[in-house]
Amino acid sequence: MAKQAPLTILKDADFRKEIKNTPAAGYLLFGEEDYLKNIGIEFARETLCPDQTTRAFNEIILDALDFTPERLLDALGSLPMLADRKIIVLRGLNFTAMRQSEIDALCAVLEQLPEYDYNTLLIPVAAGAIDEGYLPKRPSALLSRLGELLHTVQYERCTPAKLMGWVGRHFAHNGVEASPELCAKVIDVCGRNMHTLATEIDKISYYARAHGRELLTEQDITAAACVTMEFDAFAFANALTDRNHALALSILSDMKFRRVEPTVILGEVIRVSCDLLAIRRMSTEGRTVAEMAKVLSMHEYKVGLYTKSASRRSIEELQATVAACAEADTALKLSPQGYTVLERLICREG
Numbered sequence: 001m002a003k004q005a006p007l008t009i010l011k012d013a014d015f016r017k018e019i020k021n022t023p024a025a026g027y028l029l030f031g032e033e034d035y036l037k038n039i040g041i042e043f044a045r046e047t048l049c050p051d052q053t054t055r056a057f058n059e060i061i062l063d064a065l066d067f068t069p070e071r072l073l074d075a076l077g078s079l080p081m082l083a084d085r086k087i088i089v090l091r092g093l094n095f096t097a098m099r100q101s102e103i104d105a106l107c108a109v110l111e112q113l114p115e116y117d118y119n120t121l122l123i124p125v126a127a128g129a130i131d132e133g134y135l136p137k138r139p140s141a142l143l144s145r146l147g148e149l150l151h152t153v154q155y156e157r158c159t160p161a162k163l164m165g166w167v168g169r170h171f172a173h174n175g176v177e178a179s180p181e182l183c184a185k186v187i188d189v190c191g192r193n194m195h196t197l198a199t200e201i202d203k204i205s206y207y208a209r210a211h212g213r214e215l216l217t218e219q220d221i222t223a224a225a226c227v228t229m230e231f232d233a234f235a236f237a238n239a240l241t242d243r244n245h246a247l248a249l250s251i252l253s254d255m256k257f258r259r260v261e262p263t264v265i266l267g268e269v270i271r272v273s274c275d276l277l278a279i280r281r282m283s284t285e286g287r288t289v290a291e292m293a294k295v296l297s298m299h300e301y302k303v304g305l306y307t308k309s310a311s312r313r314s315i316e317e318l319q320a321t322v323a324a325c326a327e328a329d330t331a332l333k334l335s336p337q338g339y340t341v342l343e344r345l346i347c348r349e350g
Contacts (some may be wrong), residue, residue, distance in 0.1 A: 007143065013152065015153045016269065023044075024122065026150040028072060028123050029150045030130055030152070030154060032156060032157040034127055034195070035193075037155050044122060051082070054083055057081040064090075069106060069109045072088075077116065090122070093106075093125060094129040119222060144204050158194070164184055174201070175205070185299055186204065189301065203226075209246065234272050234305075239346075241320075245347055248260075250348055266332060268324070276309060276318055277319060279303065282295065328341050328342065
């Protein structure tokens with residue numbers, strides 16, 4: 001049996017370069033950052049269909065609710081109007097919920113893409129809507145199969161440094177200069193979701209410009225931004241420590257609805273729990289918020305929130321939460337039990 005060729009995964013920069021120079025017949029856009037996928041699609045739209053007067057004829061949007069293989073074939077078959085190429089966006093597919101027969105039917109159409117070389121098909125997949133396997137070395141069978149028919153583009157979650165740089169550039173685009181310290185505070189106040197951040201940055205920028213300022217101030221953030229205490233790891237860690245089963249299960253239900261991977265949930269909860277324990281210990285030693293922020297490389301605003309939360313719990317309670325999370329992490333790595341491990345973590349005794 002011939003050895004399967006390794007899956008080639010592009011980054012956004014590679015994708016943009018291909019779209020500019022030699023666009024492929026089809027792309028699968030996957031990964032955690034849905035916001036960046038949308039930006040990538042917009043770039044492809046502007047590049048491949050630059051004439052707005054004919055774009056309505058050369059851009060076809062297919063939604064998963066109305067998708068059938070026959071409709072995709074019909075979209076592929078129509079010729080571009082007064083242009084060399086047209087773009088087709090097939091959005092909303094959830095591969096984790098599709099039957100094998102449905103995946104086979106889709107792949108049968110994708111195999112015909114070379115016959116319609118005047119198209120570029122984009123299939124953006126929401127975070128958690130496809131089994132990625134263990135990248136980069138062990139992609140899932142489905143991702144490997146799709147990679148034989150489409151160019152795959154991965155949008156990984158932004159690192160803190162990259163996200164802070166992006167926040168600064170977004171402010172600059174709006175005509176506002178923001179220091180790295182204030183970019184970090186915007187992230188702490190508004191959360192890491194890039195869709196939310198984009199909206200909040202626009203609000204803060206317009207507020208500053210309306211008051212005649214092109215240099216961002218902390219007062220602008222306080223006045224214009226909405227505090228986003230994300231209903232996720234921080235709230236989950238607190239509910240676990242308080243043994244508030246109903247609240248923790250509600251938070252987990254919300255995460256499951258958003259298709260957040262169990263390993264991602266637990267990893268974030270462990271990080272938050274360890275930070276809460278460290279802050280509780282340091283505050284007991286009399287450390288100031290500024291000192292704790294320096295030790296933990298965390299913004300003072302966030303340290304203040306964590307300090308208030310940790311002060312309501314004993315060191316022993318926080319240690320118990322960290323230990324329970326560590327046991328759950330081991331169980332999750334040893335056996336693919338998914339959300340069941342998290343449910344047992346919530347409902348544990350002792």
